[in-house]
Amino acid sequence: MGLQSTTPMLKKAKANKHGIVAFNVHSFDSIFWVLEAAAELKSPVILQTTVGTVKSLGAKNIAEVAKAAAEHYQVPTGLHLDHCTDFEVIKDAIRAGYTSVMMDASMHPFAENVARTKEVVALASSLGVNVEAELGKVGGVEDDIVVDEADAQKAIPEECRQFVEETDVPTLAPAIGTAHGIYKGKPEIDFERIAKIAEMVDVPLVLHGGSAVPEEDVRRCVALGMAKVNVSTELKNAYSEAIRDHFANEPDSLDPRAYLQKAKEAAKEMAKSKIRMVGSENTVVPAFV
Template sequence: MPLISTTPMLEQAKNENYGIVAFNVHSFDSIYWVLEAAAEMKSPVILQTTVGTVKSLGAENIVKVATAAADYYRVPTGLHLDHCTDYEVIKQAVRAGYTSVMIDASRHAFAENVRQTKQVMELTANLGVNVEAELGKVGGVEEEIVVSEKDAQKAVPEECKEFVALTGVPTLAPAIGTAHGIYKGEPDIDFTRIEQISKMLDIPLVLHGGSAVPEEDVRKCVALGMAKVNVSTELKNAYSIAIREHFTQQPDSLDPRAYLQTAKEAAKAMVISKIKMVGSEGKVAATPIK
């Protein structure tokens, strides 16, 4: 089973009022346990990598492993490059076989964001590769991208409409009050803003900063049209904490098969809980493969 474009996957999710989780993977083994969990849940899924992970593992290597895992588990799988500000890295990912890329020019003025997004749209034209862009500024830290609380800005609905009209981008991540990482307090999600943007646009929206957002809030975002929900920090933390606890309890147990299995089970449990949260469990049979 080849990797598939996330465009039809997300369009169907939006039309049928469920979400697709995009899980950040940082190692080759994480690709397999994310898809193993998705297969158990009969859920389509998106594997997502940061620019740092691409530089660490190599775009072509990631594509090969993700393709092999998708074929093994028979799960409709998209592969997405997240928060990329470098056009050359986007080209590298597209050429390697990524089925979705994000051009993050949200820190620039509106016109420059439009220009950079159109450049990526031209690159991916007729390739079936989904393109994601961002409007407003999502707070928090996403590897080398740092947006302070005071600099975080929510997307303007009218600008979202104009942006999509000018670029033709098929998915949009509007800043609506969430943040990357684990929240120090309660997230300030602007549901009214999401609803306004969703009514103006006929494309799937993307929820960034999905880690640690209360489940009822995520479900409400999905119901309002946010078809892609990004999860990174919670998944990474579950895996790492399980390894730490393994060595705390069994300091002499040095067999990687033991502590990695423990970490895998903790991470899989997190994947399963997020799939249930967005309502994509059991949707594999209804998901078109293109």
């Protein structure tokens, strides 16, 4: 089956009123346990990397491992580069085999965001690669992109319509009140704004900052048209906390197979809970699980 463009995956999810989780992966082993979780639940999935992870592991290496894992587990799998501001890095990712890329020019004025996004769409569309763009500013920290709460801005529905028309971008991430990372309090999601944007654009929407958002809120976002739900921090935390607990309880147990297996199982269970949350369980039938 291999890697697939996320454009048809997300269109299908939107039409069937379920979401697809995009899990940030930060190591090669995490690619396998995310796909193992998806295969066990018969769900499509998107593997997602930050620019920092690409610099650490290499775009070609990530794409080759992701392709091999996707062929093994036989579930619809996309590979997405998230929050990239550099056109050259995006080109390298596409050459390497990424099936989706995000040009994040949301920190620029509207016209420049349009221009930068159009440049990526022109390159990617002929190759069948999905493009994601952002309007407004999602608060929090994503790699080296930091947006203070005071600077976070919600997307304007009419601008979303204009942006999609001018760029022909196939997926859009509007800022609607979520933030990257773990919330200090309950996130104030603007559901009315999501509904208005969904009425004005015909492309799947993306929920950034999906970690620790209450399940009922995520399900409501998905029902309103947010087909891609990004999850990063909770997955990292589950993995890391399992390793920390292992050494707290067994300080002399230094076999990596022991603590990495515990970390894998903890993170895999977290991934499964997110897949169930967006309603994508049992939406595909893998040839091999």
